[in-house]
Amino acid sequence: MSAGFFTDLLSWLLLVAGGFFFLVGAIGLNRMPDVFTRMHAVSVGDTLGAGLLVAGMALQAGPTLVTVKLFLILLVIWFTGPVATHALARAALQDKLLPLIANRSGKLVEGDPDKIALKDSSKPGKGRAQPSKR
Amino acid sequence: MVLLSLLAAVTIGIVRLRNLFAIVILSGIYSFLMASVMIVLDAVDVAMTEASVGAGISTVLMLGVLYLTKTEESAPVHSPALPLFVSAVTGAVLIYGTFGLPPFGMADTPVNTHIGPDYLAGSIPQTGIPNVVTSVLASYRGFDTLGETTVIFTAGIGVLLLLKRLRRAEPDK
Amino acid sequence: MMFAAAILAVLAALILTVVRALKGPTVFDRLLAANSIGTGAILLLALFGFMTGRPEFLDIGLLYALLNVIGTLAVLKFFRYGSLGHGGEEETEA
Numbered sequence: 001m002s003a004g005f006f007t008d009l010l011s012w013l014l015l016v017a018g019g020f021f022f023l024v025g026a027i028g029l030n031r032m033p034d035v036f037t038r039m040h041a042v043s044v045g046d047t048l049g050a051g052l053l054v055a056g057m058a059l060q061a062g063p064t065l066v067t068v069k070l071f072l073i074l075l076v077i078w079f080t081g082p083v084a085t086h087a088l089a090r091a092a093l094q095d096k097l098l099p100l101i102a103n104r105s106g107k108l109v110e111g112d113p114d115k116i117a118l119k120d121s122s123k124p125g126k127g128r129a130q131p132s133k134r
Numbered sequence: 135m136v137l138l139s140l141l142a143a144v145t146i147g148i149v150r151l152r153n154l155f156a157i158v159i160l161s162g163i164y165s166f167l168m169a170s171v172m173i174v175l176d177a178v179d180v181a182m183t184e185a186s187v188g189a190g191i192s193t194v195l196m197l198g199v200l201y202l203t204k205t206e207e208s209a210p211v212h213s214p215a216l217p218l219f220v221s222a223v224t225g226a227v228l229i230y231g232t233f234g235l236p237p238f239g240m241a242d243t244p245v246n247t248h249i250g251p252d253y254l255a256g257s258i259p260q261t262g263i264p265n266v267v268t269s270v271l272a273s274y275r276g277f278d279t280l281g282e283t284t285v286i287f288t289a290g291i292g293v294l295l296l297l298k299r300l301r302r303a304e305p306d307k
Numbered sequence: 308m309m310f311a312a313a314i315l316a317v318l319a320a321l322i323l324t325v326v327r328a329l330k331g332p333t334v335f336d337r338l339l340a341a342n343s344i345g346t347g348a349i350l351l352l353a354l355f356g357f358m359t360g361r362p363e364f365l366d367i368g369l370l371y372a373l374l375n376v377i378g379t380l381a382v383l384k385f386f387r388y389g390s391l392g393h394g395g396e397e398e399t400e401a
Contacts, residue, residue, distance in 0.1 A: 012309045019316025022350070026320035029327045029343065035335045038327070042339055045320065046346045053313060053350050057357050060309075069365040070353065073372055077346055080376035084342050087383040092335045155382075159337045162378050163328055166341075166348045166371070167321075173352055173364065182367055189345075190374040194381045 011059040018052030021045055035092050039085050046081045050074060158196045165189040179267055195293065310358035314351060321347045338382055345375030 025045020032038045054074040058067045165188025172181035254266055260273075271279050321344060328340035349368045356364030 008309070015309050015313040016316075019313040019320075022320045022347070023316050023323075025343070026323035026327075026347075029340065030323050035333060035339065038336060039339055042343050046343060050346060050350055053317075053354070056309070056313070057353060060357060066365060069369065073349060073353065073365065073368050076369065076372040076376075077349070080372065081342070081346065084376055084379045084383070085339075087380060088335055088339060088342075091383045092333075155334045156337050159334065159341050159382060160328060163325070163341050163344050166344055166375070167325075169371070170348045170351055173367065174355060178364065178367060182370060185367070185371055185374055189371075189378055193378045197381055 007059055011056045014052050014056030014059065018049050018054075018056060020049075021052060022049030025049060036089065039089060043081065043085055047078060050077050155200065158193060158200065161196070162189050162193045165192075310354050314354045314358065317347055317351050317354065321351070338379060342375065342379050345371060345378075349375070 022045040025042050028041025028044065029038050032041050051074060054070050058070050061067045061070065165184055168188065169181040169185040172178075172184055260269075324340045324343045324347060328337045328344065349371045352364055352368045352371065356368075
């Protein structure tokens with residue numbers, strides 16, 4: 001009985017943690033200022049949250065075919081999520097959408113990190129989109 | 135149900151937006167939510183169809199169409215009052231019709247007493263197919279399904295030909 | 308019961324994600340939200356299957372996962388190359 005109790009407890013913990021991270025990712029999706037930071041927030045939910053949820057469910061399922069399927073789903077999510085996010089970032093840069101960065105006075109401006117470092121007062125966004133090692 | 139209100143929200147978003155890209159993406163979202171609702175209602179096969187057709191194929195097809203047109207919806211020519219009236223009346227009539235339906239899942243309705251039990255009982259001995267939905271579709275209504283498949287296949291070929299011809303007519307980028 | 312808690316969390320996350328998808332200023336925001344909604348739908352599906360004691364729903368979850376990435380990549384490819392037909396021969400990324 002104690003083994004079942006501990007499995008349940010661990011499962012609870014994993015599921016609640018997974019739900020928490022997924023929720024945090026969604027909150028970040030709403031709170032973050034631009035596309036790239038939102039991407040960053042969502043990836044937390046899509047990898048860690050999904051992983052914890054799947055682990056919690058797998059503990060409940062036990063060593064059966066269901067667990068194999070669960071981990072197959074997790075594998076698909078883990079492989080395709082980052083790929084999709086990467087493609088999204090590439091497409092966003094291609095579309096002349098530059099990441100927001102803080103200038104000297106701490107305000108968020110849209111721009112190229114290299115150019116911002118030189119002159120921080122003007123707003124050099126919307127220029128050529130240079131994917132600078134991102 | 136939360137999912138249904140999300141569906142309504144996404145629909146209003148689709149109606150209000152003018153950027154067609156965003157509309158394509160939102161309809162993909164709509165399909166995923168709709169499929170989730172179907173799962174919750176225990177209609178697994180419908181959910182699978184909705185997901186693969188709605189979120190998979192039609193997104194790709196709509197993008198292919200979008201390539202041929204512009205990405206901003208033009209302003210409506212007619213006043214939307216008459217279509218709104220028609221669809222509101224139709225929706226009201228349909229909702230009124232649901233009041234005549236028996237409650238969800240009741241056992242003594244025509245759906246559950248007329249021919250359903252025969253299918254349920256005869257599926258394994260007559261066809262040997264473990265899934266009842268599959269046996270009804272592929273065995274009892276085999277010719278019907280064959281016709282449907284032919285129609286869908288023809289439609290798919292037509293769409294492919296249409297897209298291909300229009301693309302060739304345009305100079306290569 | 309534990310699945311119900313997780314389902315509540317995922318549902319709340321879905322609501323927030325739909326909010327972002329509806330008001331997202333750029334198309335990429337919406338696309339990101341769509342991707343996240345796909346993941347959320349998969350997890351919701353799996354959790355619901357477990358809650359009702361029928362985990363064979365997972366096959367459909369697998370299908371959703373594949374479709375989700377197909378949809379996202381199709382849209383992104385469209386953005387990069389302007390079409391779906393050609394472009395496969397230029398670069399094989401994404």
